[in-house]
Amino acid sequence: MADALVEVENLKKLFPVRMGFFRTLVSRKQLFVHAVDGISFKVKKSEIFALAGESGSGKTTTGRLLLRLIQPTEGKIIFEGRDISFIPEREMKSLRRKLQVVFQDPYESLNPRMIVETIVAEPLRVQGVHNPKEVSEKVVRALENVELIPADEFLFRYPHELSGGQRQRVAVARALVLDPEFIVADEPVSMLDVSIRAEILNLMVNLQEKFSTTFLYITHDLALARHICNSIAVMYLGKIMEMGTVDEVILEPLHPYTRALVVAVPVPDPTMARSEVVIKGEIPSPVNPPSGCRFHTRCPSYIGDICRTKEPSLIHVGGTRFVACHLYGKEK
Amino acid sequence: MSAVLQVENLTTFYTTLRGPVRAAENVTFNVGKGEALGLVGESGCGKTTVALSILKLLPSNGKIVRGKILFEGKDIVKIKDKEFRQEIRWKGISIVFQGAMNALNPVFKVGDQVSEAIKIHEPRMKKEEINERVAKLFELVGLDPGRADNYPHEFSGGMRQRALIAMSLACNPALLISDEPCTALDVIVASQVLKLLREIKEKLNLGMILISHDLSIVAETCEKMGIMYAGMLAEYGNVMDTFKKPLHPYTQGLISAFPSIKGERTRMVSIPGIPPDLLNPPTGCRFHPRCKYAMDICIKKEPSWWNVEKGRYVRCWLYEKG
Ligand SMILES: Nc1ncnc2c1ncn2[C@@H]1O[C@H](COP(=O)(O)OP(=O)(O)OP(=O)(O)O)[C@@H](O)[C@H]1O
Ligand SMILES: Nc1ncnc2c1ncn2[C@@H]1O[C@H](COP(=O)(O)OP(=O)(O)OP(=O)(O)O)[C@@H](O)[C@H]1O
Ligand SMILES: [Mg+2]
Ligand SMILES: [Mg+2]
Numbered sequence: 001m002a003d004a005l006v007e008v009e010n011l012k013k014l015f016p017v018r019m020g021f022f023r024t025l026v027s028r029k030q031l032f033v034h035a036v037d038g039i040s041f042k043v044k045k046s047e048i049f050a051l052a053g054e055s056g057s058g059k060t061t062t063g064r065l066l067l068r069l070i071q072p073t074e075g076k077i078i079f080e081g082r083d084i085s086f087i088p089e090r091e092m093k094s095l096r097r098k099l100q101v102v103f104q105d106p107y108e109s110l111n112p113r114m115i116v117e118t119i120v121a122e123p124l125r126v127q128g129v130h131n132p133k134e135v136s137e138k139v140v141r142a143l144e145n146v147e148l149i150p151a152d153e154f155l156f157r158y159p160h161e162l163s164g165g166q167r168q169r170v171a172v173a174r175a176l177v178l179d180p181e182f183i184v185a186d187e188p189v190s191m192l193d194v195s196i197r198a199e200i201l202n203l204m205v206n207l208q209e210k211f212s213t214t215f216l217y218i219t220h221d222l223a224l225a226r227h228i229c230n231s232i233a234v235m236y237l238g239k240i241m242e243m244g245t246v247d248e249v250i251l252e253p254l255h256p257y258t259r260a261l262v263v264a265v266p267v268p269d270p271t272m273a274r275s276e277v278v279i280k281g282e283i284p285s286p287v288n289p290p291s292g293c294r295f296h297t298r299c300p301s302y303i304g305d306i307c308r309t310k311e312p313s314l315i316h317v318g319g320t321r322f323v324a325c326h327l328y329g330k331e332k
Numbered sequence: 333m334s335a336v337l338q339v340e341n342l343t344t345f346y347t348t349l350r351g352p353v354r355a356a357e358n359v360t361f362n363v364g365k366g367e368a369l370g371l372v373g374e375s376g377c378g379k380t381t382v383a384l385s386i387l388k389l390l391p392s393n394g395k396i397v398r399g400k401i402l403f404e405g406k407d408i409v410k411i412k413d414k415e416f417r418q419e420i421r422w423k424g425i426s427i428v429f430q431g432a433m434n435a436l437n438p439v440f441k442v443g444d445q446v447s448e449a450i451k452i453h454e455p456r457m458k459k460e461e462i463n464e465r466v467a468k469l470f471e472l473v474g475l476d477p478g479r480a481d482n483y484p485h486e487f488s489g490g491m492r493q494r495a496l497i498a499m500s501l502a503c504n505p506a507l508l509i510s511d512e513p514c515t516a517l518d519v520i521v522a523s524q525v526l527k528l529l530r531e532i533k534e535k536l537n538l539g540m541i542l543i544s545h546d547l548s549i550v551a552e553t554c555e556k557m558g559i560m561y562a563g564m565l566a567e568y569g570n571v572m573d574t575f576k577k578p579l580h581p582y583t584q585g586l587i588s589a590f591p592s593i594k595g596e597r598t599r600m601v602s603i604p605g606i607p608p609d610l611l612n613p614p615t616g617c618r619f620h621p622r623c624k625y626a627m628d629i630c631i632k633k634e635p636s637w638w639n640v641e642k643g644r645y646v647r648c649w650l651y652e653k654g
Binding site: 163272 | 374375488491518521522523524526547549551552572575585587589590591594600601607
């Protein structure tokens with residue numbers, strides 16, 4: 001089995017809740033959003049690792065933590081064997097060339113006043129690469145790698161002169177220009193039309209195969225995750241509920257939450273039985289998450305007090321599979 | 333099955349400084365009682381324009397330039413706006429809008445907003461009667477009637493969507509249009525809302541038009557579907573047959589671009605190119621620049637609305653005998 005490129009141990013991020021004047025009169029206690037609340041996982045070298053879950057479950061926060069765009073509250077982030085959880089920005093800077101990000105919105109993430117060449121070259125300049133010939137070669141190669149060919153045709157265009165899919169490819173090119181080891185792709189296709197999504201997704205798979213690039217792919221779309229990712233972690237209210245290879249987790253989900261999620265995904269095939277939702281209600285607030293298992297307030301397989309009082313830990317249940325649920329395994 | 337709505341050659345343009353935007357052209361379909369029609373297609377293909385045309389809610393630069401919209405047999409293109417507002421909107425046809433999560437007024441209680449919708453159309457109804465109706469509507473959409481006194485911000489996204497559906501049903505319409513009812517909702521909540529739409533359709537024998545860019549939502553919710561491309565229907569027919577044997581190359585492409593959570597892991601396929609600008613759509617078949625089967629005639633001449641078999645239509649030269 002390949003080595004881990006990124007290891008995360010008991011990672012936490014709490015955001016202080018800004019309280020209105022009246023709230024502070026009633027209570028002095030500072031409240032926190034438990035955005036990421038003690039998660040551990042490993043991303044193997046050259047795999048596409050999916051971080052899935054509903055809105056607000058902590059996916060983007062996790063991605064930003066791994067890139068150290070925000071400071072963890074607690075826990076460890078180990079990149080290529082080195083603990084980077086709290087190293088100063090000065091040391092982070094040299095690591096940044098290995099860690100890159102592609103955001104959700106291709107319309108907002110590109111500066112509308114810059115031409116493609118400047119946009120893609122920006123990370124190079126930040127890293128101190130100024131030799132014009134080297135910059136230009138790297139930019140052209142990055143554009144070619146995302147299949148914006150011939151690159152000359154795109155170099156001098158502004159973002160508004162590109163289609164949505166082309167814009168997102170420019171964003172990927174910018175992430176690639178430094179030959180990173182690890183790319184966090186945060187919902188990179190959710191703003192794109194279906195007919196052009198596959199281009200970007202297949203591009204990720206090609207990069208993985210050609211350059212062994214490792215991806216953390218953040219998504220709420222399990223159907224997409226199934227087709228392009230190797231492993232998956234399913235988050236709920238800042239916790240990982242289940243983790244394993246995509247085939248196992250999606251085809252035979254163990255956790256009642258994963259099961260509910262999988263069932264809720266509509267299938268583009270009218271001959272299949274309709275999905276019937278088994279769980280009610282919506283996600284509780286992350287400010288005051290439920291006690292015990294966070295899913296117990298909506299769980300169709302509630303087995304008693306233990307679910308309400310004791311938090312299940314993420315336990316190994318054989319093979320590559322982990323699950324955090326009292327239905328599985330005996331905990332000491 | 334008697335048709336609640338028959339749309340024939342509906343053509344709607346928007347006037348802009350750069351010329352007319354041909355947002356919907358020669359769109360033809362019908363919706364029966366208790367039947368759901370899915371209207372699918374990519375962003376900007378004209379789905380919302382069709383809905384706004386049917387509801388006479390087009391913005392001031394939008395105009396129906398051709399075609400008929402028969403609601404219960406009566407052509408609503410011809411009737412006056414005032415009459416439409418009094419007699420048909422909400423009572424006959426109602427809509428749940430795209431991105432409607434924020435459509436509730438934040439300063440009024442949710443229950444009051446629903447009773448307001450009833451009062452506008454039933455001004456003589458007594459207060460108790462209205463309250464009773466609000467409670468019934470709340471129950472129908474799976475909201476606790478006890479929460480009628482809540483303000484919108486006290487509702488979650490899914491509850492707000494339910495409240496809007498309740499409002500749209502306030503005056504017993506015969507046809508409900510819902511425009512992207514699931515965008516902005518999480519998958520579990522979205523599937524609850526779809527289930528609700530299916531249930532009320534059955535229970536009230538409603539005609540329904542469900543607008544979505546998501547083929548899988550249509551596959552699960554509708555009996556019939558129309559696939560729109562660049563302002564035109566590319567194909568129209570029942571959902572089973574369309575998925576089993578899609579006729580139009582665009583429909584074929586769209587179906588294979590859609591990943592399924594079930595089945596084999598595969599590489600996804602995209603349709604090369606991008607949808608055209610409707611200010612200046614391609615000549616002939618609008619899909620020809622992206623079509624792998626494009627022939628000479630496709631560039632020169634627009635295909636007609638070809639009746640391939642009973643209930644199935646396609647606009648494509650591969651089928652039309654030229
Ligand atoms: N800077 C911040 N300050 C306060 N709270 C925050 C901040 N960033 C995120 N949160 C909160 O942390 C929680 C997790 O947010 P996050 O953006 O990580 O979720 P997500 O899983 O990416 O959701 P989505 O699918 O909607 O993008 C949410 O409740 C969010 O409101
Ligand atoms: N008021 C307007 N003036 C000019 N053009 C408009 C106007 N409203 C819409 N359009 C154009 O008409 C076309 C059809 O738009 P419409 O909103 O019907 O598409 P849609 O299929 O609902 O797209 P989406 O999936 O993004 O909601 C688009 O090209 C759009 O830019
Ligand atoms: Mg996010
Ligand atoms: Mg629309």
